[in-house]
Amino acid sequence: MSLTLQSVGRRYGDTWILQNLDLEVGSGECLALLGPSGCGKSTALRLIAGLDTPDEGSIRINGEVMNGVPPDRRRVAMVFQSYALFPHLCIRENLNLGLRIRGVSPDDQRRRVASIIEVMQLGSLAERRPSELSGGQRQRVALARALLRDPLVYLLDEPMSNLDAQLREELRPELKRLVLQGPQPVVYVTHDQQEAMALADRIAVLRNGRIEQIGTPRELYERPATLFVAQFIGRPQMNLLHRETGLIVGIRPEHLRLDREGLPCRLIGREWLGAGQQLLLECSAGTLRMLCDGTVEPGDDLRVSWNSSDEHRFLDGSGTRMA
Template sequence: MGKNIDVELKNIQKSFGSNVVVENFNLQIEQGECVSFLGPSGCGKTTTLNMIAGFLEPDQGDLFIKGKRMNGMPSNKRELGMVFQTYSLFPHMTIFENVAYGLKLRKTPKSEMQERVKKILEVVKLPNVADRYPKQLSGGQRQRIAIARALVTEPSLLLLDEPLSNLDAKLREELRDELKRLQQEIGVTTIFVTHDQEEALYLSNRIVVLANGKMEQVGTPWEIYNRPASEFVHTFIGKSNRMYGILEETHPSQLRLRTEEGFALSASPKGIELRTGDQVSMYVRPERIQLAQEESASTDMNSVKGQVKLISFLGAYTECEVTVGKHTITVRLLAEQEGGALKQGETVYLEWKPEDMFVFPRKVE
């Protein structure tokens, strides 16, 4: 049985003058999926979203929604719901009038309009605000109303352009939970634009990582975090420690490396093209490292000696900075791992598995 594809982008290109903003973009989004476009400012994520919304036209390529070609189709004919970074509510209208605006444009009968607005206000957990005005609501409540207005027309596709970035940290978290609940409850196909990796990991079925207008990787949050396709993806998603060195030997199941400080390390190959003698960058994530007072006898683990420089207790975990040669390595210990027993200045051994290390050709700047 074939999958239902709600959105398809084929060889999409967009330039502004001589600046290519989106290059050869190909993607299929299944019905009910939540897909995030993630990347730094200027990577092309909002431009791509605006082409899907119909605010911009692609220079090349084809765009399909529900199997219909949308090139040249105005935005109001695309059955979209859209939520922006700014709430974009009409200040002179009540909340009811704001939410009902799209239904009014569609000439929905009054009784149906009232029923649908009432229902969607309950869904976003704001059932008693219909008679209020936007200025009487908090920022988080206003953003919920913007989401309600986008969903009340029962769109085929929900587009979210950094909808949480104007909120403080606590509200952001609450609304992020709310968005996930809504998306799963209603099942609307959703495209979410963000530069916040945590939001993308939390909300998405799949993530599209973008850099300089190109797709670096498309995958599940787990794949993006644990199997990054490039150095950019690895460093953009989550925290990582970097060391420099040289690739001394390559074997089918293992790479032998030496750091600038002279530490011999091993890594499992990840399909990245490398040759013996290459200058390399080596990465290991803070939560993959264990600390020990004595050097391990195990040859299955990488081990380097360092000195504890800084200890920061952060509730669920303790973060330690350890000086290793000229590098500072960050280690993240869970609460039960006795981070509290460590002392500043103490000599420790950092250990991690070869499969937890990522190796990329070194970019000489």
């Protein structure tokens, strides 16, 4: 199974929302589309699903061109941010409706719905309506409905953005087990880089409708191609030092260390992160973030250094990485 987007573009009036989008998602691969609001990631998902039409380029599923093919004939399952459950139907009826519309026999409907209810551990909730469920339970129902479609491609549009942080972490293993380990290509849209790095095989970082960089989570973190990617990937955010030579040097907070011979700094703030703390340091080069598990106090005079091999160098004008 495969999904291919070739030179796909979409515009509204004179404004291009997406331009020259090239993507290849293989069998069993999860590709995350990551970027700030308005970068075009949800538009890309709608184009793949057939809910919108590209102005240029082609979309192929298993080699077959999908341009002009209606959504119900694309065998694409989409999980929405808003769950999109029918409020007047119980969970069992929500799951059964799509099968009935597609003409699945009554016996097959009962068998498949009973099976997915067991897999998703929804047995005690099957006769309840969506308003009687928590956000996490409703998300499991939305995933169950997508699984019942037996699709060629899964599309997930920020499926966990309505959940609190703890519940998102609890659902990640379940999502990976049920959807992300199957044979279908998966496109996962999110603005949460931690979520993308935890779930995706590869990540495409979008900015203003174009791909800034595409690669594995490790590749994007260790060798960001542009200043934008360097700042977008990684928390806490990368430190940036502006040099008079026209270079910007980036250093990850975890690569700074206390050093008696290093750059003089003053501690101006800190944030506890559980096992350690993030220090906010003021120095001649500006403000630095540093991860530390030692004991320091506000007002302390400190010195920090780093290895030159941990530096990321970018051109000040274009923001592109220097080799």
